[in-house]
Every structure is written in C-alpha cells, then in structure tokens.
Amino acid sequence: METQVKSSATADGLRDRALGALMGAFIGDALGVGPHWYYDLDQMVADYGPWIDSYTRPKPGRYHEGVEPGQPSQSGILLEMTLRSLVDCGGYDETDFCRRLDAELFPQLDGTSMNGPGGYTSQSIRDAWRNRFQEGLDWGKFGSDVDNTEAAERIIAIAVRYALNPAKLAWAVTANTALTQTNGNVLTTTTTYGAVLGMLVEGHQLDTDISDKLMERIKADTRISRFNSSVQPLHAAAQGRVEAEKNTDCVPCMEAFFSSHDALVTPSGVVRAAHDSAIRIEPASKVSVLYGLPCAVHHQFPAAYYLTARFPDDFESAVLHALNGGGQNQARAMLTGALSGAMVGLSGIPRRFIDGLERAEVLLALAERLVDDMQSQAQRNYSHGYFIDERRCP
Template sequence: MNDATIRDRAAGAVMGAFIGDAMGLGPHWYYDLHELRRDYGAWITGYTDPRPDRYHAGLKAGQLSQAGFILKLLLQSLVERGEYDEADFCRRMDEELLPLLDGTPVCGPGGYTSQSIRELWRQRVEQKLPWGKTGGHADTTEAIERTLILAVRYALDPSRLATAIAGNAVLTQIDDTVVSMTVAYGAVLGLLVRGHRLDAHLSATLMKLVKSGELPFHAVTSDNLHPPRPGAPDPPRAGKFASPDALLTPSYMAAAAADPDIRIEPAWKVSLVYGMPCAIYHQLPAAYYLAARFHDDFESALLHAVNGGGQNQARAMLAAALVGAQVGLSRIPRRFLDGLEESATLQRLAADLAACVASPATLSGGESAV
C-alpha cells in the first residue's frame, strides 16, 4: 500500500470519528425508540439540533460533543508534538477542559460530561491528585473515543500503538478488561488503516501480532486457536492483558455479518441485539458488526449506528472510524464533511496526522510482513 492510500485511510478514520460524534449529538441517548422517531422522524439522515429538554441542549447541528472536544485536544497534541506526549496531553486537559467542568453531568463543552471525566475532575481538581492516580472504574468507551487517534498515529507500529493507548486509557479508566478492549479496538483500527479488511480473517492477523510479542495479550493456544502441545511451557507474558479474547470479537462479528443465515434487519436493530447501553461490551460488538457489514458504505454504517438509539453517539463514532479507515476520506460523502462545524480545521489536522503515519517507513508490497 502506498503512502497516499495510507494517508487517505488515516484521515478517513479521524474524520469518521468526528462525523459520528456530531451525528449523535441531537438524537443522543433515546432508549425509547418510539420517542426517538417522534422527535426526529422515521430515519435520521443528517446532523440535527438537540432538543431543549435533552442531552446537549443549546448546541446546534454539526457541532461536537465533549467526546469530540477531547478527541480534538489529543489530535492537536499529536500533530504539534509529532508523537504522543502524555505530559502535553495532560497539560491541555488541565488548561482547556477541566476548568470548564464542575463535576456534575450537565456542564462543560458539549453540554454533558461523562462518568469517567467527572471522576477525573474530582480526583484531579478537588483532590489534586497527580496524573496517573486519576483513573476510575467506568466500563464505558470514553477511552476508545479519544485513543482511536493514537491507533491511527501508530497504525504501522502495533507495539507502540498498544503502549500509547494503554497508557492514555488508564488516565481515566483503570479496569483491566476495559483497557484490554480499548487496546483491541485500537489494534483493529490500526490494521484497517494499513489496508486490512474487517472480516473473519482479521483476528488471525491480530493473533500473529500476539505471538510475535507486538500486542500485549497472553495466549496459550497455537495457530488458529488449536490447543497447546503437551509439555509446552506457558509462554512468557507479553503484557498485562490476561486474555486475547478482545482481539477475537471483531472477526466473530464480521463472520455474523457475512453469514447469509444470520440477518439483523434492518441493520440498526444491532442495538437491540447487542444492547443499547453505554458499556463497552454492548458498544463494541455493534460497532464491529456495522463496520464489517457496511465495510464499503460509510453512509449506511453511520446512519444505522445513529438510528439504533441508546448510546448511539459512541456507536456511530466507533463504527464510522472503522469504516472511514476502510473507505478513506476520499469516499466519505461530502455532505457529512460540509455539515460538520470546523470541518476545514479538523480536516487539516487529520491530514497533518495522516502525513505522520505515511512515512518512508511505510510497509511496501501489501501487508505480507504481518
């Protein structure tokens, strides 16, 4: 894969995330689908204003939520520093986000502050704890929603990708399972930027990276999940994550999406199959399913994610990043870019980050090295 293609996929992943975040702003967190249809019609097709009595009240169609605000902070840090600089990111959070919060849900940029960021505010501002002592136990996708930028930046270096994502994730979420699923999502996104497809074979590629020690997951099986040989020693732990199962989920979802005997119709009902709540174990299967089913159709993946209700903003953000990485920025429909506030600025930042990814060290001749 050449540098231009890498840049297009990288920028597509970044802009997909911003678009998904803004698309969910209006119809966010409707758990009653009849209420969602009443307020926004039978099918949401574009950016919408939040209603005055709902989450994000006062914002306008095409604006970002607080998740998008934080994503932009990390993106700016990466572009300006050239690499992930934890101290620089933490400084930006201290100076540009935390002073705007008060520890309550309905406040701050985007009009709503998530559980993990409220806990961060309490520990950092009220208790004055140092960074690194600020993580909480939220089982949500907030860490993924910002570290996906790190997955793009280090798409060509899985080991560094895992280290950077894990280190950033624990600033706000310290549950080992949540962190492992966050790193797994990043590893998937990184492969998609490199040109892999989200299909039934992707997890085998991820497991090769585990075997080589590039991804910090523990595994005792041999190739293709066959049992270990009798007498074989327990392999040395490559990292903190006890199980590689988070790396297997995407290919199971992709296999389900491709199986003619398994149909979720219409596809937005994936939210009912895997669950509408915010927890990471509801969100990731739905995002993987939509991104595999609509791997070459950004609009369909995005709209089915949004129209499924519940935590549709995170679902849209995660699915759109995955599909954006598969189709590239060049194949994201123009209307989604044009309707996004600060689109030109965000696209410039995405292009600058993509240029860092596509370097002279880019793998040549496809992905045979993995």
C-alpha cells in the same frame, strides 16, 4: 450520484484511509449529538422521524441542549484535543496531553453531568476532574472503574498516528486509556479496538481473519518493533499497571497480560455473524437492541464491528444505522465512523457529511498534519530498519 470528498493524495491509499478514519469519527460524533441517549426508541421516532440521515439539534431539556447541528459533543472535543497534542508534539506525549486536560478542559467543568463543553460530561471524565481538582492527585495515581467508551473515542487519533507501528500503538493507547479508566475489560477491549483500527488504516480488511492476525501479533517474540513487523504488545496495564517504557529510545515489546483474550476473538466472531446468510438483523440498526443500548464497552464495540462489516463499502449506511439504533448512539456512530472511514477512505465519505460538520476544514488540516507525521516517521524508520521513539514536547 453524490460527489465524494477527495484526499489530497488520491493515489495514496494509506493516506486516504487514515484521513477517512479521523474524519469519520468526527462525523459520527456530531451526528449523534441531537438524538443522543434515547432508550425509548418510539420517542426518538416521534422526535426525529423514522430515519435520521443528517446533523440535528437536541430537543429542549435533553442531552447537549444548545449544541447546534454539526457541532461536536465533548467526545469530539477530546478527540480534537488528542489530535492537536499528537500533531504539536510529533507523537504521543502523555505530559502534554495531561496538561491540556488540566488547562483546557477541567476549568470548564463543575463535576456535574449536564455541564461542560459539548453539553455533557461523561462519568469517567467527571471522576478524573474530582481526583485532580478536588483531591489533588497526580496523573497516573487514579483511574475510574467506569466501563464506558470515553477513552476509546479519543484514542482514535493515537491509533491512526501509530497504525504503522503496532507496538507503539498498543502502548500509547493503553497508557492513554489508563489515565481515566483502569477497568481491565475497558483496557483490553479499547486497546483491541485501537489495534483493529490501526490494521484497517494499514490496509487490512475487517474480515474473519482479523482476530487470527491480532493473535499472531500477540505471540510474536521480539524485543524491538521493526517496520511492518508482527509485534502487537498489549501489556500489564490490563492488571492496572502501565510500565514506564516511554522514556526508552526504542519501543520494547511488552508482554500481553490480558485478563482474558476474548477481546481479540470478538471482532472475527462479529464479522462472521455479519456475513452469515442465516443470521439477519433487519434493519441493521437493530443491532443496538441485540448487543445492548447502554454505554458499556461490551455493548458498543461489537455493534461497531458488526455495522462496519455489514457495510464494508458504504460509510453512510454503516454510520446512519449506528445512529438510528438509539441508546448510546453517539459513541456507536463515532466508533463505527472511524472503522468505516478507514475502510472506505476519505474519498468514500459522502460530501454532505463534510460540508455539514462545523470547522471541517480545520479538522481536516489537523488530520493531514498527523498523517504527514505518520508517513514521514515511517519513511525515516524504514531507512533505519526499526522504529525509534518519537520526539516529545519541550
């Protein structure tokens, strides 16, 4: 039997789950680099064989050409950038995050898709680059209507960091998403995904009760988020506005102004389908055909929920079925990798996926520092009885 990676704190389930979510996302991203965006599934089989089970090299002339097996796409690079910002600042600092985009990413872009770190730049990032570098607009004054999962891929680190503070998780995920995407459906589904991921890191199961738990957090009527409370605000950013709540000492509970609450109901419905013996998708990778091969959030999130629920104890099966589904499989594998990694923990991720991931030791060290911050902040807050706002970069 293949050996498993062990967390540095094997007795700490929370730590194991948090590290699993982060490393699972990096693994899913890198797995998708080679066979990314094959809408002709027969061609994908012709190029890579009937089942892809490891890191691969992109074929000449395709997306990410020149990226080596185990290296990240730009999505993985952005996730690491977000992770570094969280670690360096001790929490989410929007000014620092935007500075990193301006200084580290945007100078490497030229506004075209087949360019930039990772070999491809998504539409929402290209739009942000034009608004900043060509139009000179301030952050917070623009946002793309593109409905892809670009923001969802980087907020994974934010969701893990604030898994024990649902109020701050919802605010920070929504605010960060709105920097590049202001589509109402993107904001609600991305924040819901972040909330689900946070709950899995907490220790909840991805089961048919998950949506009811989310709804209960929405309904909670309190102004201050307390340790392990039920507060889960998803606020006015869904209407294109992110209120300037971040400078307060405590995180206020913001009202839920969803354009629709359907995003909250979706996870349990998908889980029910995954567990219903009368509904069988075989192989499970065909879930991509059912929900849709393209990039939009309404194709990607249900497939990620389904595969995680279908293989609750099996990271390899969940992520590889996401990968072998074709289409926007890089995002599907990344989103599934985070959810499944939170379910099984770092200790449940097969060693070969860590060994084949470039700079795995660096990424794991960053993840460890983030989890250290999460746990130490939770301990301080527990002693005070409430969550105070995190410190910020100088």
